Amino acid sequence: MFRSTFFAAGLFVLLTGTSFLFVDKMVLTHKVVVEEPEPVREPEFRGFLGMTSLNDDKQEVLNPPDWAAFSMMSIGAVTMLYAAALPKRR
Structure with a gap:
């Protein structure tokens, strides 16, 4: 459950940061x-x-300033990597 929650939150932040690139x-x-x-x-x-x-x-x-897009994308990517590194439940 934690794995999917962190992955979804990271994906949301990553996509929000990506949208800041174009706006x-x-x-x-x-x-x-x-x-x-x-x-x-x-x-x-x-x-x-x-x-x-x-x-x-x-x-x-x-x-949003120019740096906001890149910082949000990096925070989202690190959160998604953390979700992938979480140990699986047995």
């Missing part, structure tokens, strides 16, 4: 169900490692 920025949209006043975000607020910001339409924009 300059992603605009994240969400549907607002309840119309409440939105909280005011400070301009110096750093989201997920400083990769997110707000655009003019108040949508979050994920702008």
Whole structure:
């Protein structure tokens, strides 16, 4: 069970890192169900490692740096290798 869990998590991180190679920025949209006043975000607020910001339409924009793709791919590959090296249960 641990072997397949680590392999799936490593594959997810590897594929997410691979998708960062081809993407300059992603605009994240969400549907607002309840119309409440939105909280005011400070301009110096750093989201997920400083990769997110707000655009003019108040949508979050994920702008990953160049190194994020390679680091995520390497973390995913090492996790998958760890899953392959785990001893089999008897």
